[in-house]
Amino acid sequence: MERKYNILVIDDDISTIQVISMILNNAGYMITADPTAELEFLSTGKNPDLLLMDNQVGEKCGATICFELKRNEKTRHMPVILFSGVDNLEELAGRACADDYIAKPFGMTTLLQKVEFFLQQKAIAC
16 A cells, blocks of 8 residues: 655645645645644654745744754754745745745646655655
């Protein structure tokens, strides 16, 4: 039986979460949404297989959250993909040590290709 990967989507825009969730659910992934960037998985120790995060979540900065996750021994291995409509997303993602980024607006194919790439890498590493 093929493993179902758990993807955490962080965005304060519920419609964006719904669209991303629909696309990824249809592709066979399990989705957890976190519209407030509370990062509850940190307290449970159950990291998602991949984190998709908007660069702006309310008052929180996704790039800053990503940088902190990448500095943490328990979460640094977790792939993080930032998404945003800002002009300097590539630079922000690089400074945050994000594994990749997706510029808004993005299509279903781009989203699926990037997610599948990182989850395939994870499967190879296991």
